[in-house]
Amino acid sequence: xxxxxxxxxxxxxxxxxxxxxxxxxxxxxHETKT
Amino acid sequence: xxWFWYASPxxxxxxxxRIAQICGVFPGIFALAGLYVGFFLAPSDAQQGEVYRxxxxxxxxxxxxxxxxxxxxxxxxxxxxxxxxxxxMMARALAPTGALFTFIxxxxxxxxxxxxxxxxxxWDARLTSELILLFLYFGFMALQASIDERRRADRAxxxxxxxxxxxIPIIYFAVQWWNTLHQxxxxxxxxxxxxxxxxxxxxxxxxLAFRMYSIAVALVRVRCIIRAREG
Numbered sequence: 001x002x003x004x005x006x007x008x009x010x011x012x013x014x015x016x017x018x019x020x021x022x023x024x025x026x027x028x029x030h031e032t033k034t
Numbered sequence: 035x036x037w038f039w040y041a042s043p044x045x046x047x048x049x050x051x052r053i054a055q056i057c058g059v060f061p062g063i064f065a066l067a068g069l070y071v072g073f074f075l076a077p078s079d080a081q082q083g084e085v086y087r088x089x090x091x092x093x094x095x096x097x098x099x100x101x102x103x104x105x106x107x108x109x110x111x112x113x114x115x116x117x118x119x120x121x122x123m124m125a126r127a128l129a130p131t132g133a134l135f136t137f138i139x140x141x142x143x144x145x146x147x148x149x150x151x152x153x154x155x156x157w158d159a160r161l162t163s164e165l166i167l168l169f170l171y172f173g174f175m176a177l178q179a180s181i182d183e184r185r186r187a188d189r190a191x192x193x194x195x196x197x198x199x200x201x202i203p204i205i206y207f208a209v210q211w212w213n214t215l216h217q218x219x220x221x222x223x224x225x226x227x228x229x230x231x232x233x234x235x236x237x238x239x240x241x242l243a244f245r246m247y248s249i250a251v252a253l254v255r256v257r258c259i260i261r262a263r264e265g
Contacts, residue, residue: 007085013142021251
């Protein structure tokens, strides 16, 4: 496996995790408002 | 500033919204600056090549995983001792973000470990204590979710958070106390960082991005909890 797999695997998963947390939080915010 | 005035969830609610809005602006700015420094200004590592650039998320994520737990334990202790409603809500709001950063630290560490150490995982003191931290976060969230009565759930969670804080110095000093595969600290309060200035700058910028992100996300979450609990 090339080094780019490890590098982008780390950055990609981090970005996805943070994006998911924001998406779930916005959903929760919307639900608690209504 | 009227500190005790803001101890009430109702009065803290609008303040949390304003702080979250302010802090929410900075993570993107700091992250872009950090990634620019990390990918375009910082030199390649002589031994590890390009893969060392995982450091710009791995180290800040590991710092945040420990820092958030200490803050969570602090709010838990305040709530446990003073029976303040907002403290328990703050602890509850911090846990998912702390767990997320712990997972990111473990995941990125594993992806860094394979090309540099030749293995995804070893049961050394630093890695194992960080994994225990993840379980502590999960335990805290699961315990609170499993108890219906809110006060009892808050107190049980608080107790676990307070006891679990003993794991933080173990994680931090593991590389000094035991012979670990994980490298020693590159950044310390007592000496200059053992890395190029651009690498250090990139890491600090990413740490600031994660810090601001955590504050904004935790405050939005605590507003959801206040709204759900107190209407």
